[in-house]
Amino acid sequence: MTEPIYLDHQATTPLDERVLEQMLPYLTHEYGNPSSSHARGRAASQAIRDARRRVADLVGAKSDVEIVFTSGATEANHLAIMGAALEARPHGGHVVTTAIEHKAVLAACQRLVDHHGYTMTRVGVDEHGRAHPADIAAALTPRTVVVSVMHANNEIGTLQRLAAIAEITRPRGIVLHTDAAQSAGWGLLDVSELGVDLASVSAHKLHGPMGIGALYLRGGTRIVAQQTGGGQERGLRAGTPNVPAIVGFGAAAHLVTSDAVPSPTRVRALRDRLQDLLLDSVPGATVNGHRHRRLPGNLSLTLPGIEAADLLDRLPGIAASTGSACNTGSGEPSHVLTAIGLTRAQARATLRLSIGHTTTETDIEQAAKLITDAVGAMLPASARAA
Ligand SMILES: Cc1ncc(COP(=O)(O)O)c(C=O)c1O
Incomplete structure (x- = not known):
């Protein structure tokens, strides 16, 4: 057939074979826990450092410490939106997003409404699926703490004008998040150019493995961890890192940034x-x-x-x-x-x-x-x- x-x-x-090749040692003989101080642990830890550098390059981050590994874009979206909104609670309780976001973003915003007393505004889009920066500006209130606008839509592919939106949020001290799961693999994501504070990405959209993603967290942006425990990922996402998947994400990111696709x-x-x-x-x-x-x-x-x-x-x-x-x-x-x-x-x-x-x-x-x-x-x- x-x-x-x-x-x-x-x-x-599909997983790129070159990515699989780089993952295989970490699925077989390189099995150390990166928190262990012996040689195997150190090898795993080094592999994560290398992958973090590669993912930082993929998104245009200034420093590797701006990358937090997660289980995918869904988790990164939750960590970004819940984390930034809860951190800013003393300053307000309103979040703004668009009508065409991925359900992971809409669900995170809805959770703030249902369980934490926030209000949410969903800004509409035009017939091409574009959210107009003026409409985002009009939706802001003195209580707005987070704006989340996806970079590229997963159904209709439309790209949003994030740089123009950042010009509105930045002077007001509002955190700007973008779900960039669909755009990162096309070399379209540059967090400096777009001016976003937080960006979610996912490996399986760019020929990497499923179940691994990352949140870009601009230096100085504060968020509350949503999963605590062993202090991994600078305390922002506890849990033993998925080393083979992280290595695979790094490899897939490198294929994009080195024009190997x-x-x-x-x-x-x-x-x-x-x-x-x-x-x-x-x-x-x-x-x-x-x-x-x-x-x-x-x-x-x-x-x-x-x-x-x-x-x-x-x-x-x-x-x-x-x-x-x-x-x-x-x-x-x-x-x-x-x-x-x-x-x-x-x-x-x-x-x-x-x-x-x-x-x-x-x-x-x-x-x-x-x-x-x-x-x-x-x-x-x-x-x-x-
Ligand atoms: C725009 C967008 N956001 C988030 C996700 C969820 O990503 P993940 O599968 O890594 O959780 C997807 C994937 O379906 C997506 O297309």
Whole structure:
């Protein structure tokens, strides 16, 4: 049986073999606990230091101590939002985010509301999925302590204007967090350029292993630890570090910063080809997200008259998603798609195809044909393209 064509790189990416190679010793003979003072412990500790340097380079951090390893972007989002908001409690109890955040961010904000008496404002976005800095400014109150705006959206790929938002939050002393899980692998994340105080990243979105991520914490930004115990990660995230995964994250980060992965331009060209083929062959199909300020591999397409979940059921030869992987199977239309103005029916007719480094030109041509044929079979004859 042939493997399905993998067009779900925004859900996760395959582990790069070069990453696996660097992880293997730490899964086998290099098994020391980095807190141990003997040689094996010291080797593990050194491996973590090297990986921390590499992840710091990936995000553009000034110093390695600005990196806190976590179990992924979900945990980093919670640590950032809960940690910064609780730290700033004496100064206020209001957080601002956007309507299109990943559920991990929305859940962390909601937790502050439900359990800690904070209030939250969710700023809307335009039809391209962009939050306007003026709308963020208008949402601020003297009690606002944290603003969290994602860098790139996981469903529609839209990139936000974080530098302009930082110009609003910085003079007011408000902590600015970004969920950069989707952008870091494309070399798009530079925390200095964007002016963010906190940024969440995840290894499995950039050909590293699952279950490892990091929070970038700008020097001087204070947060309350959410998991305490053995004092690891400078007391900000207790628990024996996952050494093989951290090494893998460092290796994956290094592949990005040393240009050892194919260029985003190649992926963008493949995405554009798939977009053109499907816009030509599927009547009334429309692209969601910003046409230019969008991740290179993202293609969110609304195919009128089609239930995207049914379409995917008919396409065992393609691995893709309706909205985000997290929404798939929930039956609820995506909050991102409804926030950009799609009706519930349009949201249910939306397919997310995400292209990555392993995608080939043949994959694109074959996927376009498979999708076109399946859509043709689902639409009444009168609605098919001539
Ligand atoms: C934007 C965004 N934030 C957070 C996450 C969660 O990341 P992780 O799987 O590392 O917890 C994802 C992944 O699905 C994502 O796309």
